Amino acid sequence: MSVKSQSIQSKKQSGQDERLKKISPLRVLLNRPELGALGGAILVFIFFGIVAGDTGMFSAYGTLNFLDVSANLGIIAIAAAMLMIGGEFDLSIGSMIGFAGICIAIPAIYWGWPLWMAIVFAFAMAVLIGYFNGIMVVKSGLPSFIVTLAMLFILRGATLAITRLITGRTQVPGLRVLIEDDPIAWIFATDTFQWLFTWLGSMKLIELRTDGTPLATGIPPSVIWFIALTLFATWILMKTRYGNWIFASGGDKVGATNVGVPVGRVKISLFIGTAVASTIFACIQVLDAGSADTMRGTLKELEAIAAAVVGGCLLTGGYGSAIGAALGAIIFGTVSMGIFYTDVDTDWFKVFLGAMMLIAVVFNNYIRKKVTETK
Amino acid sequence: MSEYLVQFNNISKFFGKVIALKDVTMKLKRGEIMCLLGDNGAGKSTLIKTLAGVHKPDEGEIIFEDKKIIFDSPRDALDIGIGTVYQDLALVSLMSVTRNFFMGREPQKGLPLFKTFDIEKANKIAAERMGQIGIDVRDPSQAVGTMSGGERQCLAISRAIYFGAKVLILDEPTSALGVHQASMVLKYIVKAASQGLAVILITHNVHHAYPVGNSFTVLNRGRSMGTFQKKDISREKLLSMMAGGEELNKLEVELKEMDRIATS
Numbered sequence: 001m002s003v004k005s006q007s008i009q010s011k012k013q014s015g016q017d018e019r020l021k022k023i024s025p026l027r028v029l030l031n032r033p034e035l036g037a038l039g040g041a042i043l044v045f046i047f048f049g050i051v052a053g054d055t056g057m058f059s060a061y062g063t064l065n066f067l068d069v070s071a072n073l074g075i076i077a078i079a080a081a082m083l084m085i086g087g088e089f090d091l092s093i094g095s096m097i098g099f100a101g102i103c104i105a106i107p108a109i110y111w112g113w114p115l116w117m118a119i120v121f122a123f124a125m126a127v128l129i130g131y132f133n134g135i136m137v138v139k140s141g142l143p144s145f146i147v148t149l150a151m152l153f154i155l156r157g158a159t160l161a162i163t164r165l166i167t168g169r170t171q172v173p174g175l176r177v178l179i180e181d182d183p184i185a186w187i188f189a190t191d192t193f194q195w196l197f198t199w200l201g202s203m204k205l206i207e208l209r210t211d212g213t214p215l216a217t218g219i220p221p222s223v224i225w226f227i228a229l230t231l232f233a234t235w236i237l238m239k240t241r242y243g244n245w246i247f248a249s250g251g252d253k254v255g256a257t258n259v260g261v262p263v264g265r266v267k268i269s270l271f272i273g274t275a276v277a278s279t280i281f282a283c284i285q286v287l288d289a290g291s292a293d294t295m296r297g298t299l300k301e302l303e304a305i306a307a308a309v310v311g312g313c314l315l316t317g318g319y320g321s322a323i324g325a326a327l328g329a330i331i332f333g334t335v336s337m338g339i340f341y342t343d344v345d346t347d348w349f350k351v352f353l354g355a356m357m358l359i360a361v362v363f364n365n366y367i368r369k370k371v372t373e374t375k
Numbered sequence: 376m377s378e379y380l381v382q383f384n385n386i387s388k389f390f391g392k393v394i395a396l397k398d399v400t401m402k403l404k405r406g407e408i409m410c411l412l413g414d415n416g417a418g419k420s421t422l423i424k425t426l427a428g429v430h431k432p433d434e435g436e437i438i439f440e441d442k443k444i445i446f447d448s449p450r451d452a453l454d455i456g457i458g459t460v461y462q463d464l465a466l467v468s469l470m471s472v473t474r475n476f477f478m479g480r481e482p483q484k485g486l487p488l489f490k491t492f493d494i495e496k497a498n499k500i501a502a503e504r505m506g507q508i509g510i511d512v513r514d515p516s517q518a519v520g521t522m523s524g525g526e527r528q529c530l531a532i533s534r535a536i537y538f539g540a541k542v543l544i545l546d547e548p549t550s551a552l553g554v555h556q557a558s559m560v561l562k563y564i565v566k567a568a569s570q571g572l573a574v575i576l577i578t579h580n581v582h583h584a585y586p587v588g589n590s591f592t593v594l595n596r597g598r599s600m601g602t603f604q605k606k607d608i609s610r611e612k613l614l615s616m617m618a619g620g621e622e623l624n625k626l627e628v629e630l631k632e633m634d635r636i637a638t639s
Contacts (some may be wrong), residue, residue, distance in 0.1 A: 239491045239492055239494070240490065240491055240492050241481040241483055241490070241492050243492065244470075244474055244477070244478065244481050244492055245479070247467065247469075247470055247474065248467055248470065248474075248478050248479070251467030251468075251469050251470055252463075252465070252466070252467045254463065254465070255463060255464070255465035255466060255467060255478075256465070256467070256478065256479065258449070258461060258465040259465050259478050259479040259480070259534075260450060260453070260479035260480065261478060261479040314469075318467060318469045318470070319469045
């Protein structure tokens with residue numbers, strides 16, 4: 001008896017709680033929201049490395065291709081993830097992409113505005129629409145699912161109606177010639193690090209066209225935006241007061257309000273965030289294609305939410321990470337492009353997307369229980 | 376200067392035709408623990424919400440440090456030093472101890488526009504504060520969900536004190552806790568009072584209230600049945616004063632009756 005109590009005594013003195021098991025580094029890692037997505041991404045790369053390793057998927061050109069697709073999805077997935085951490089959804093992301101596209105194309109082509117002004121106009125509209133979504137959700141207390149579902153229809157309908165009214169068509173082409181000399185458009189339309197690719201080409205390290213120029217000419221703007229937004233969002237979530245307010249607003253609205261967090265303002269700003277991210281997506285795609293299409297962005301809201309969920313965001317809010325959402329987008333982008341390099345019929349992509357999401361949700365639920373019910 | 380830190384004089388609150396509170400008066404000195412006792416529906420919740428600035432009293436006045444005070448929002452009450460810990464504790468279980476401790480009032484560092492949440496400083500303060508209560512937070516970045524009920528209660532109280540509460544209003548801090556956890560919380564409340572805080576402890580558990588309270592105010596159907604110093608009243612007397620007291624006596628009689636029938 002006395003021996004036992006002595007040994008407890010000595011443990012206490014050494015500053016160790018005798019009830020505490022040593023936490024392994026693996027355990028710490030398990031508590032991070034992006035763990036599942038990281039594992040998933042590694043698995044996806046191993047899979048395609050084996051199945052499609054010698055097909056050119058991982059050549060410079062192929063890599064940039066699937067990175068471009070991932071990055072485009074990632075831009076909206078990160079904003080969707082931040083909103084989900086804040087406890088809300090935005091189903092109007094896809095429609096906002098289409099709407100932002102015509103907000104650029106119609107003024108630039110039909111009204112003779114300079115391209116930069118049309119772009120600024122599109123972002124101004126995005127802020128307004130995001131603000132409206134936010135204020136509706138915050139003031140009415142309705143679920144954001146309903147409010148933004150309504151906005152999904154309104155925006156898509158308005159995009160189609162306005163475009164047909166003004167142009168008589170559903171597509172607005174002819175933007176490409178306006179990009180040159182524009183003071184803003186290059187932000188969304190320039191391939192960077194071209195010198196590096198030219199050099200790699202001259203060293204015969206990457207594939208060349210028949211005329212000797214490299215097949216991959218530079219890093220697409222989407223990838224740069226994607227990386228920048230991932231870093232920015234992670235900084236906000238982990239390192240700023242506003243980030244703490246996002247977690248608090250999503251984790252417990254009433255509690256956060258009681259200790260002085262401006263929950264309403266936080267949520268409104270996050271809705272503006274998703275609308276602005278949709279507009280960045282629209283700018284990149286519209287300027288790349290040289291045309292705006294009224295159906296652009298259809299169903300993108302669901303892909304963005306799926307990527308955020310695979311990345312570890314809880315549907316109930318208060319938990320998740322931007323890096324996780326970025327990894328989720330990389331998984332989807334890689335599979336959607338990689339599937340072309342395999343013998344698998346591309347029709348199976350959606351099956352994969354759904355299955356991946358289910359696995360992620362089950363896994364995340366398990367993690368949440370681990371985090372909250374340790375004692 | 377009056378001997379009282381805070382006085383609530385003849386507070387009344389009506390909701391339409393319903394008289395939720397009528398002429399409730401409470402006075403607290405520094406270092407005093409006043410227990411507010413009453414059964415469900417006695418008006419305890421309405422009273423604390425009025426004291427905390429959520430409701431405006433329809434009649435009566437609040438005097439804090441000899442000045443008459445009118446609250447427009449809970450924030451006002453918080454700013455002058457009336458801290459309230461509600462039953463839900465305003466803790467987010469998925470967030471870390473530190474992030475909860477400083478929720479809404481995060482310390483910042485760095486240049487304007489690039490200000491960051493000073494998480495190292497916050498971690499240090501949170502661990503230090505919890506250590507003072509005797510709760511060894513192994514890792515302040517662990518989720519609050521991993522803490523016991525008593526530890527969470529202490530965290531919420533400690534947070535209110537750190538952010539300048541001079542009057543601490545605690546809503547049923549022990550109601551969901553086991554004996555050991557409850558005594559840990561009560562011990563902390565006594566310690567806080569000994570440092571000069573005035574504490575209003577709302578409870579319907581006389582056994583938790585009696586050992587720690589200096590004075591007792593009993594509410595029944597929106598009215599105060601008076602404030603009693605500890606030396607003037609016994610535990611049994613208090614219990615019977617609460618609406619439940621009579622009920623319990625009746626229950627005892629009924630149970631005896633049932634026993635009698637069963638054995639005969």
